[in-house]
Amino acid sequence: MPELRYTLLDVFTSSPLQGNQLAVVHDAGGVPDEVMHAFARETKLSETSFVQPAERDGADYRHRIWMMSGEIPFAGHPSLGTAVAVARARGESTASFVQQTHPGLQRVEVEVEGTVARASMLQEPPSFGPELDAADVLPMVGLAPDDAAADLPLQVVSTGAPQVIVPVADPAALARARPDYDAIGELLAAHDAIVYYLVAIDGGAVRARSFLRTAEMGEDPATGAAAGPLCAYVAQRVGVDAVEIDQGVEMGRPSRLRASVEGDRVRVGGDAVVVVDGTVHLDF
Numbered sequence: 001m002p003e004l005r006y007t008l009l010d011v012f013t014s015s016p017l018q019g020n021q022l023a024v025v026h027d028a029g030g031v032p033d034e035v036m037h038a039f040a041r042e043t044k045l046s047e048t049s050f051v052q053p054a055e056r057d058g059a060d061y062r063h064r065i066w067m068m069s070g071e072i073p074f075a076g077h078p079s080l081g082t083a084v085a086v087a088r089a090r091g092e093s094t095a096s097f098v099q100q101t102h103p104g105l106q107r108v109e110v111e112v113e114g115t116v117a118r119a120s121m122l123q124e125p126p127s128f129g130p131e132l133d134a135a136d137v138l139p140m141v142g143l144a145p146d147d148a149a150a151d152l153p154l155q156v157v158s159t160g161a162p163q164v165i166v167p168v169a170d171p172a173a174l175a176r177a178r179p180d181y182d183a184i185g186e187l188l189a190a191h192d193a194i195v196y197y198l199v200a201i202d203g204g205a206v207r208a209r210s211f212l213r214t215a216e217m218g219e220d221p222a223t224g225a226a227a228g229p230l231c232a233y234v235a236q237r238v239g240v241d242a243v244e245i246d247q248g249v250e251m252g253r254p255s256r257l258r259a260s261v262e263g264d265r266v267r268v269g270g271d272a273v274v275v276v277d278g279t280v281h282l283d284f
Contacts, residue, residue, distance in 0.1 A: 001281050001282070001283050002030070002281075002282055002284065003279050003280070003281055004025050004026060004027055004028060004031075004279065004280045004282060005025075005026040005027060005089060005277075005278075005279060005280075006023065006024070006025055006026070006276070006277070006278045006279055006280040007023075007024040007026070007085040007088070007089070007274060007276065007277055007278075008021065008022070008023055008024075008274070008275045008276035008278075009021070009022050009024065009081045009084060009085060009272050009273065009274050009275060010022075010272065010273050010275055011077040011078075011080055011081040011084075011222060011224075011255075011270065011271075011272045012077060012080075012221075012222035012224070012247075012255040012256060012257050012270040012271065012272070013222075013253075013254070013255055013256070013270075013271055013272075013273060014116050014271040014272075014273055015273065016273050016275050017253075017275070018221075018248075018253050018254055018255065019077075019221060019222055019248070019253060019254075019255045019270075019271075019272075019273075020046065020077045020220065020221045020222035020223075020248070020253070020255060021045045021046070022045065022047060022048070022049060022077060022078055022081035022082070023040075023043045023045055023047075023048040023049065024048075024049045024050075024051065024081065024082050024085040024086075025039065025048070025049070025050045025051065025280055026051050026085070026086070026089055027051065028050035028051055028052050028064070029052045029053045030284070031050060031052075031282065031284060032284050033071070035282055035283075035284045036048075036050050036064060036066050036071075037066055037070060037071070039066075039280070039282065040066035040067060040068055041068050044068065046067060046212065046217065046220050047065050047066065047067055047072070047075050047077070047078045048065075048066050048067075049063060049064065049065055049066075049078045049081070049082045049085075050063075050064040050065075050066070051063065051082060051085075051086060052064060054100050055100060056100050056105065058098055058105055059098050059099065059100035059105055060086075060097045060098050060099065061086060061097070061099060061100065062099075062100040062101075063078070063079065063082055063099040063100060063101050065078045065101070067212075067217065068216065068217060069213065069214065069217065072161065072194060073101060073102035073103055073160070073161055074101045074102060074103050074106075074123075074124075074160040074161045074225060075161065075194070075223075075224065075225045076121075076123070076223060076224015076225040076226070076227060076228065076257075076268055077222055077223070077224040077225075078224075079099060079101070079106060079108060079121055079224065080108060080119035080120070080121060080224060080268075080269065080270065080272060081119075081272050082099070083095070083097050083099065083108035083110045083119050083121075084110055084112060084117040084119050084272045084274070085274075087110045087112050087117070088112055088117075088274065092110075092112070093111070093112050093113070094110065094111050094112070095109075095110045095112075096108070096109050096110070097110065101160075103124055103160045103161070104124065106121050106122060106123065106124070106160075107121060107122060108120070108121040109121065109269075115273055115274040116271065116272070116273050116274075117271070117272045117273070117274075118269065118270070118271055118272070119269060119270070119272055120258075120267050120268065120269025120270075121267065121268060121269070122262060122265045122266070122267050123159035123160050123225075123228035123265060123266050123267075123268055124158070124159050124160040124265065125159070125264045125265055126157060126158065126159050126228070126229060126232035126233075126265075126266065127157070127158045127159075128155060128156075128157055128232075128233075128236070129155065129156030129157060129158065129162060129191065130155070130156055130191075131153040131154060131155045132153075132154040132155065132156070132164070133154070134147075134148040134154055137154050137164070137166055137187065137196075138154075138166065138168075139180075139183075140179065140180050140183040140184050140187060140196065141166075141177040141178060141179050141180070141184075141196070141198060141211065142176065142177060142178035142179075142180070143168065143173055143176065143177060147168050147169060147170070147173045148167065148168060148169065149167035149168055149169045149200075149201065150169060151237075152167040152201065152237055152238075153167075153237075154166050154167070155233065156191045156193060157229035157230070157232060157233050158229055159225075159228035159229050159232060159265070159266050160225060160228065161193075161194050161225050162191055162192055162193040162194070162229075163193055163194055163195050163197050163223075163225065163226040163229045163230075164187060164188065164191060164193050164195070164196050164197060165197050165199065165226075165229060165230055165233050166196060166197060166198045166199065167199050167200070167201055168198065168199070168200050169200075170200065171200035171202075171207045173198075173200065174198060174200060174207055174208075174209050174250065175250060177198055177209055179196075179211045179219070181211070181212075181213070181214050181215040181218075184196045184211050184212075184213065185213040185214055188212075188213050189213065194212070194213075194223075194225060194226070195210045195211060195212055195220060195223050195225075195226050196210070196211040196212075197209075197210050197223065197226045197229075197230060198210070198211070199230060199245075201234060201238065201243075203238065203240050204234070204240045204242050204243045204244060205243070205244060205246075206230065206234075206243050206244070206245040206246070207245075207246050207247075207249070208223075208226075208230070208245050208246070208247040209247065209250060210222075210223040210226060210247060219250075219251055220247075220248075221247060221248030221251050221253035221254075221255050222247050222248055222253075222255030222257055222270075223247065223257075224257060224268050224270075227243070227245055227257040227258075227259045227266075227268045228259055228266040228268050229266075230243060230245065230259070231243045231259035231260065231261060231266045231268070232261070232266050235261050241260060241261040242258070242259065242260035242261070243258070243259050243260075244256065244257070244258050245257040245258075245259070255270075256270060256271075257269075257270050258270055
C-alpha cells in the first residue's frame with residue numbers, strides 16, 4: 001500500500017485552528033481520480049489538494065483540487081497552502097513556484113519560517129459576468145432586497161473560477177444571514193460558480209461570508225478564489241485597488257485575506273500555518 005506524505009494547514013491565518021483548513025497529499029502522480037475524490041470525502045474539508053508532476057512547460061507541479069462534491073478547476077487557499085506545503089517538503093525557506101491548474105499557470109510566492117508562512121499569487125485576469133437581481137438572490141440567505149448596497153450590483157465575477165458577489169449595505173446583515181443551501185446551490189450551478197460571497201464593502205475594508213453549494217459543504221471560512229474577483233469588482237465599482245477581507249468570524253474561524261490589483265491581474269495573499277505533518281496510506 002503506497003505511503004504518501006501529508007500536510008494539514010490552516011490558511012489565511014498565522015494561528016492554528018483558525019482560518020481555512022487544507023489537506024495536501026504530496027507525490028500523488030499515480031493516485032487515480034476516484035481515490036482522490038474518496039480521500040477528499042474522507043477529510044470532509046472544503047478542499048483537499050494533490051501534488052502531481054507538471055504536464056506543461058514552465059510549471060513546477062500540477063495542482064489538483066477536490067471538494068467533497070468533486071474536482072474544481074481552481075481555488076485560492078489551496079493554491080497558497082499547497083505552495084507552502086511544497087516549499088516545506090523541499091526544505092526551502094523562500095520559493096517562487098509556478099503551479100499548473102485547469103485554468104492555466106499561476107506563480108505563487110512563498111516565505112516559510114518554521115511552521116508559519118506567507119504566500120501570495122497572481123490570479124487570472126478578471127472577467128465580469130451577468131448582474132443579478134437582489135430580489136432573487138438576497139432572500140437565499142434570509143435577507144431582504146433593501147439590504148443590498150446602493151449602487152453596487154450583485155454580479156458574477158471570475159479571476160479563474162466564477163463567484164457570485166453579493167454586496168450588502170450594513171455589516172450587521174452578515175450576522176443575520178441564514179443560508180438556504182438548496183436555493184444557493186441552484187444559483188451557483190446556473191453560473192458554474194463556487195461560492196455565494198456575501199460582502200459588506202467600506203472602501204478597502206471588507207467583511208465577508210462565503211456559502212458553498214450544499215449544506216454538507218456549508219460555509220467557507222476563507223475563500224481566496226473569491227478574494228480576487230471581489231478585489232477586481234471593488235477596483236471597477238469603487239475605485240479602490242486593494243482590499244483587506246475579514247471572513248470566517250461568524251464561524252469562529254477568523255481569517256484575513258489581502259488582495260491588490262497588479263496590472264491586469266489581482267494578487268491574493270495571506271498567512272498560513274502548518275498543523276499536521278504525516279503519512280497517508282492509500283490503496284490503489
